[in-house]
Amino acid sequence: MKEFIMNQEKLAKLQAQVRIGGKGSARxxxxxxxxxxxxxxxxxxxSLKKLGVNNISGIEEVNMFTNQGxxxxxxxxxxxxxxxxxxxxxxxxxxxxxxxxxxxxxxNQLGADSLTSLRRLAETLPKPAGDKAPMVTVDEEEEDDDVPGMYNHKSLLDYLINFNIISKEKA
Structure with missing residues (x-):
């Protein structure tokens, strides 16, 4: 009798596993x-093979721009x-x-709308203590090296955007 009760318990567990909905629903x-x-x-x-896709070689990177920046x-x-x-x-x-x-x-991959969003992003970046103060200063001795000083985010970003716009106008 004890074996019969154990088998009923196992059977109930198995039935509960395959039940889709609640009590009384189909299994x-x-x-x-x-x-x-x-x-x-x-x-x-x-599916792609059925469409007849061909490999394109020589592409080193792909960048997809989203609306969220x-x-x-x-x-x-x-x-x-x-x-x-x-x-x-x-x-x-x-x-x-x-x-x-x-x-x-x-x-060089940015469009006009991306440039405006980049400019808005530059305005939201945290500003250093002095608005015109460079973030990293270059000593007089280091000026002989080819390492330029870094400026704050906004002025560097404005320079890069203006440089990009001018280079597109010349082309």
């Missing part, structure tokens, strides 16, 4: 096994494209970075 026939990410990746690659940065991505299907894929390790982390190398 599933079998437990659904969730697929791994690699299975989804294979399915995606198969962040950049999704891919270093050495795998880029595929199908012009007939109007499809582009970028695969690789993505990093979310702030726009200021990518300066100054990213300036």
């Amino acid at each position: 599933r026939k079998k437990k659904v096994v969730h697929r791994t990410a690699s299975a989804d990746d294979k399915k995606l690659q198969f 962040t950049v999704i940065h891919f270093n050495n991505p795998k880029v595929q494209a199908s012009l007939a299907a109007n499809t582009f894929t970028i695969t690789g390790h993505a990093e979310n970075k702030q726009l200021t982390e990518m300066l100054p190398g990213i300036l």
Whole structure:
């Protein structure tokens, strides 16, 4: 009799595991096994192959600018494209970075709206004690080296933005 009670308890536990809703609802026939990410990746690659995507080589980095002022940065991505299907894929390790982390190398990629958001971002940066005071001073002896002094964020950012606008006008 004791074995019979134990089996009933095990059976009740198993029944509770496969029940979808509450008491009195239907039970599933079998437990659904969730697929791994690699299975989804294979399915995606198969769909891309049907679209006829081709690899594009020679792309070292991809930067996607968001409305929040962040950049999704891919270093050495795998880029595929199908012009007939109007499809582009970028695969690789993505990093979310702030726009200021990518300066100054990213300036030639910025559009007009990004430049204005960059200027607004410069205004919100914390200012040093003196508005015109440089953050790091350069000694007279160090001026012979090719290391220029750093200025406060706003003046440096304004210089870079103005330089970028002037270089685009000349082109």
